[in-house]
Amino acid sequence: MAEGILIVLSGPSGVGKGTVGKVLAAEKEDMFFSISMTTRPPRVGEEDGSSYFFVGEEQFIRKIEENSFLEWARVYGHYYGTPRDKVLNSLKSGVDVLLEIDTQGAKMIKNNFPQGVFVFLVPTSLKELKHRITGRGTESPEKVQERFTAASLEIIEAKEYDYLVVNDFPERAAQEILHIIRAEQLKVKRNNNIIEILRGDGCIQCP
């Protein structure tokens, strides 16, 4: 059986990775949607195990020591990490995995797992991005400005990714990513078994 594909969805802070990820997870139920762990406090409306697993700093550090993360990072004073086992086990059993992750984490994944498919989400404009960051209403004007400056710089990192998707509407962006996933599944390198089956006089999708 072919391994699953690791799809890494990243992009600047505030671009809407979480929303697009959720639409995608709903559209493609045979995919495992990896939930990150974090020490940052939940925002209004965020439930444990939906956006993130929320844990204390002591617990997070213990997990780092146990090597339980595929990647982890400290961003704006909080820890974020991707639990390793569920991701690797899903891939091994042929299940595609979606990882929605900040650019710092994506960079670490790319180092450790270059065979992943790296998708960079961009806003329609920086103005729109600022609007989105401000609109959250959860942070001080200084934090908003800090986050926006960082986000503008993060856009340059797109060049390290495989695919670029404009997030004008989350539903449309999710559709684009579905095209990407299907195309990646059709890559010859992931289907050498089909060539072998045909050459061995076997049959693909037989009735």
Next chain:
Amino acid sequence: MAEGILIVLSGPSGVGKGTVGKVLAAEKEDMFFSISMTTRPPRVGEEDGSSYFFVGEEQFIRKIEENSFLEWARVYGHYYGTPRDKVLNSLKSGVDVLLEIDTQGAKMIKNNFPQGVFVFLVPTSLKELKHRITGRGTESPEKVQERFTAASLEIIEAKEYDYLVVNDFPERAAQEILHIIRAEQLKVKRNNNIIEILRGDGCIQCP
């Protein structure tokens, strides 16, 4: 403006490249479907300018001398070639081009135009392929056997391509290729202009 994408659709003799190509051309009208030129006589039902441009050997050889082909080959005693200008002009003006072509021609295109997207179509089984080659009813048993043996060998060439599509039904195969085309359009390398626009405080898909 970004250049168009050259999609090269190939696969073993008899796999149904022509049918899939036609479905695809009908589904995606903004794409230029390149028609090959050949000196082989039309099969029953084949019209000039639809499946092929049918020309005489003298005319074909003159065009070779004029360097009018992107690639050309002599297969089973007949000449086949891809007119160069229309393909290159379409790509330059941002139009995607579909080239439905035998594996020998695809190899020449890959040498001259490696930035193309190479899709290999396979049958569900060799038995099915033989059935299709026989079913044409246009060739002698010896020709059928010769064609089938060549086709079985051609399947190995899939490994040189980017994508593998199983032609169980032409409509489904065409849908798969549409996913591939969309994904290729989203490749970062084809969208550096978007990154520049955003960094220059511009706007993508603005109202």
